[in-house]
Amino acid sequence: MKRGVRLDVDLNFSGGVVVPTSYYLLLSGVLFGLGVVAFVFKRNIITIFMSIELMLNAVNLAFVAFSRALGQLQGQVFVFFVIVVAAAEAAVGLAIIIVISRNRGTLNVERVDSLKH
Amino acid sequence: MPVLTYLWILPLLPLLGAAANGIFGGRWKKSIVTTVALSSTTLAFVAAVELVREFVALPTDQIPWTKSYFPWISAGGFRADFSLQVDQLTVTMLLVVTGVGWLIHIYSTAYMRDDPGYRRFFSYLNLFMFFMLLLVLAANYLLMFVGWEGVGLCSYLLIGFFFLKHSATNAGNKAFWVNRIGDFGFILGVLLILRTFGTLDFATVLPRAAAMPVEPAGQWGVLTTIALLLFVGAAGKSAQLPLYVWLPDAMEGPTPVSALIHAATMVTAGVYMVARSHVIFLNAPVAMQVVAVIGCLTALFAATIGLVQTDIKKVLAYSTVSQLGYMFLACGVGAFSAGVFHLMTHAFFKGLLFLAAGSVIHAMGGEQDMRKMGGLREKIPWTFWTMLMATLAIAGTPGFSGFFSKDEILLATQRASTPLWALGVLTAGLTSFYMFRLLFLTFCGAPRFDQRHVHVHESPRSMLVPLVVLAVLAVGGGWVAAPHLWGGVNYFEQYLAPVFSTAAEAPTAAAEPSGGATELLQALLGAPVIAGLVGFFFAWWFYVRSPQTPKKLAASFAPLYKLLSGKYFVDELYAAVIVRPLVWISDKVLWHVVDEGAIDGTVNGVARVSRESGDRLRQASTGNIRTYAAWVLVGVVVFTSLLLWMVG
Numbered sequence: 001m002k003r004g005v006r007l008d009v010d011l012n013f014s015g016g017v018v019v020p021t022s023y024y025l026l027l028s029g030v031l032f033g034l035g036v037v038a039f040v041f042k043r044n045i046i047t048i049f050m051s052i053e054l055m056l057n058a059v060n061l062a063f064v065a066f067s068r069a070l071g072q073l074q075g076q077v078f079v080f081f082v083i084v085v086a087a088a089e090a091a092v093g094l095a096i097i098i099v100i101s102r103n104r105g106t107l108n109v110e111r112v113d114s115l116k117h
Numbered sequence: 118m119p120v121l122t123y124l125w126i127l128p129l130l131p132l133l134g135a136a137a138n139g140i141f142g143g144r145w146k147k148s149i150v151t152t153v154a155l156s157s158t159t160l161a162f163v164a165a166v167e168l169v170r171e172f173v174a175l176p177t178d179q180i181p182w183t184k185s186y187f188p189w190i191s192a193g194g195f196r197a198d199f200s201l202q203v204d205q206l207t208v209t210m211l212l213v214v215t216g217v218g219w220l221i222h223i224y225s226t227a228y229m230r231d232d233p234g235y236r237r238f239f240s241y242l243n244l245f246m247f248f249m250l251l252l253v254l255a256a257n258y259l260l261m262f263v264g265w266e267g268v269g270l271c272s273y274l275l276i277g278f279f280f281l282k283h284s285a286t287n288a289g290n291k292a293f294w295v296n297r298i299g300d301f302g303f304i305l306g307v308l309l310i311l312r313t314f315g316t317l318d319f320a321t322v323l324p325r326a327a328a329m330p331v332e333p334a335g336q337w338g339v340l341t342t343i344a345l346l347l348f349v350g351a352a353g354k355s356a357q358l359p360l361y362v363w364l365p366d367a368m369e370g371p372t373p374v375s376a377l378i379h380a381a382t383m384v385t386a387g388v389y390m391v392a393r394s395h396v397i398f399l400n401a402p403v404a405m406q407v408v409a410v411i412g413c414l415t416a417l418f419a420a421t422i423g424l425v426q427t428d429i430k431k432v433l434a435y436s437t438v439s440q441l442g443y444m445f446l447a448c449g450v451g452a453f454s455a456g457v458f459h460l461m462t463h464a465f466f467k468g469l470l471f472l473a474a475g476s477v478i479h480a481m482g483g484e485q486d487m488r489k490m491g492g493l494r495e496k497i498p499w500t501f502w503t504m505l506m507a508t509l510a511i512a513g514t515p516g517f518s519g520f521f522s523k524d525e526i527l528l529a530t531q532r533a534s535t536p537l538w539a540l541g542v543l544t545a546g547l548t549s550f551y552m553f554r555l556l557f558l559t560f561c562g563a564p565r566f567d568q569r570h571v572h573v574h575e576s577p578r579s580m581l582v583p584l585v586v587l588a589v590l591a592v593g594g595g596w597v598a599a600p601h602l603w604g605g606v607n608y609f610e611q612y613l614a615p616v617f618s619t620a621a622e623a624p625t626a627a628a629e630p631s632g633g634a635t636e637l638l639q640a641l642l643g644a645p646v647i648a649g650l651v652g653f654f655f656a657w658w659f660y661v662r663s664p665q666t667p668k669k670l671a672a673s674f675a676p677l678y679k680l681l682s683g684k685y686f687v688d689e690l691y692a693a694v695i696v697r698p699l700v701w702i703s704d705k706v707l708w709h710v711v712d713e714g715a716i717d718g719t720v721n722g723v724a725r726v727s728r729e730s731g732d733r734l735r736q737a738s739t740g741n742i743r744t745y746a747a748w749v750l751v752g753v754v755v756f757t758s759l760l761l762w763m764v765g
Contacts, residue, residue: 040746048742113740 024065031058131246142236154239202256245271299353306346344404355387372475409449416442452529518595549652
């Protein structure tokens with residue numbers, strides 16, 4: 001590992017141009033909103049699944065941004081948790097999607113509405 | 118002193134018998150059931166006798182002998198122990214209960230031999246013995262109440278013993294309900310005692326009550342209230358006016374039950390309770406007057422009904438009510454020991470009368486109507502002679518036990534109140550009449566049953582032996598008080614004196630022997646004896662000499678006869694005034710309005726609201742994931758804005 005690469009997070013970062021926290025939050029909000037819109041309006045399960053991931057990562061971004069702004073590590077740690085959970089969820093979720101696709105021959109959520117009964 | 122130390126053995130023995138027969142009896146042979154039931158009562162009797170032996174040796178300052186075994190209820194300042202107590206009154210009751218109970222158990226083994234409920238019967242009967250012993254041994258009102266309720270329960274179970282008969286279950290229910298009224302008074306009295314004295318132990322309550330001033334007439338004090346409430350309980354249990362109606366119906370039970378519970382022991386619990394609380398009653402003269410008047414009126418009232426009954430057991434039932442009235446009369450005029458004395462002799466002769474009646478019914482193959490009997494004297498001589506002894510005793514024939522006890526009661530009454538005495542004497546005459554009527558109708562004259570179908574047979578020996586033993590007691594049981602008549606000592610009264618010492622100023626106690634011979638003569642030629650003779654004469658005239666007379670009399674005094682044979686229509690009156698309105702209210706108001714409308718309505722209403730709102734809300738569940746997601750979104754937006762609005 002080369003010298004000069006900062007391994008530790010400099011919580012009091014004070015060099016170069018400082019991107020204001022609100023920018024990150026705005027980006028996070030836009031990403032989250034896109035995720036929500038996609039989740040609500042798309043029909044394909046895979047797309048919906050991806051939009052969930054998008055939302056999760058939007059939240060991650062907000063966490064990290066806050067972590068830096070507040071100078072606390074918890075936000076960073078939380079992101080790792082979210083990533084781990086998202087990985088597990090992806091495994092389970094994709095398995096479910098495969099089963100649905102096998103049983104119903106479709107990935108259209110409009111057709112997967114047996115919860116009604 | 119094994120038994121005095123371990124007093125709990127006494128009630129425990131029958132309880133074990135009841136439990137063993139009740140739990141395992143179904144798998145046992147009949148002989149084992151019999152052995153268990155008999156040995157538990159025999160041992161209880163033996164223990165009682167041993168207790169008497171130990172009790173006699175006890176120094177006087179240790180009486181009443183109280184043993185506390187464990188704290189039963191301890192809540193705040195209130196404390197009730199499982200504590201038992203023995204004094205002279207308890208000993209008397211113990212001997213009567215275990216002795217007569219034991220004899221009746223023996224009798225029952227033969228009487229109930231072919232009954233399919235044999236095991237159940239003895240289980241109940243033993244359970245009854247347990248509760249009765251608890252009642253008389255209890256050292257505080259609460260434990261006494263346990264026994265009191267327990268005997269009521271056993272009475273209910275045994276009245277309804279033939280539960281397939283509708284009339285039997287009805288009679289059981291009636292007994293239970295009427296007793297509830299009395300027990301309500303009793304428990305109110307007990308609560309008032311607790312409130313007044315802070316404890317329920319006899320040893321504390323009674324001296325404190327004695328120390329309180331006598332409450333004169335017109336001044337309604339707490340002691341009067343307590344005494345009257347307790348008497349309500351006693352009137353229920355001991356079948357006094359106006360709560361006597363259950364006892365005649367209780368004859369639906371097997372005859373040994375009538376003998377044990379509804380003649381000898383349980384129904385006398387009220388007398389025992391009043392005697393036990395005599396201190397309270399003595400300080401409440403108003404209550405005493407109420408007890409005396411109610412007792413006297415009950416005695417007369419029941420005796421008049423008994424005159425025209427045709428069912429052999431019903432006659433005896435009304436006779437029991439009447440004799441219990443005598444006991445209360447005695448208590449009411451302050452002659453508590455006379456009341457308890459009559460309780461004892463009554464247990465002997467009335468127990469015997471019921472057992473003999475059972476023997477007659479047994480001989481007649483189940484027939485209870487005296488109009489269909491007659492001429493049984495030669496066929497069942499043992500039953501006849503023992504029943505004759507009991508009849509002579511209850512009629513107050515000089516020399517027999519009933520004579521001594523009844524005479525003492527009437528003597529005490531005479532000193533207290535002449536009208537009550539006159540009614541008492543009249544009742545004595547009526548008693549003699551209906552008892553000899555019963556005897557003549559059953560045993561004399563020509564048989565009035567179909568001799569080809571009814572094979573009259575004498576009962577087996579295990580039924581006759583108790584009859585004979587009780588006959589001996591019914592004849593001789595009164596002599597403990599006899600020397601009183603020729604200026605000597607009334608041993609029974611002297612024996613009970615320590616218990617009723619506070620009643621020393623009561624009229625009977627140690628009546629100064631004023632020329633013994635005159636008193637003897639007075640007693641022998643006294644009004645009760647003459648009344649008894651008159652009663653006997655009329656019974657003989659009506660039912661032996663000219664058997665047509667009763668019918669003619671009934672015809673010429675038709676309204677009176679109807680009134681008597683209809684038992685003054687008290688049952689009808691109660692049905693019209695209490696039962697029917699109650700049923701109507703229960704049916705029309707409590708059932709259809711309160712239960713169906715309010716309670717069911719609430720419950721069903723909640724269910725219907727849930728179901729219908731669920732129906733509406735179900736529409737929101739389309740099954741489409743995207744709809745759910747949209748709802749989640751809406752929810753998030755709403756709650757987030759709410760949160761922001763509230764915080765901001």
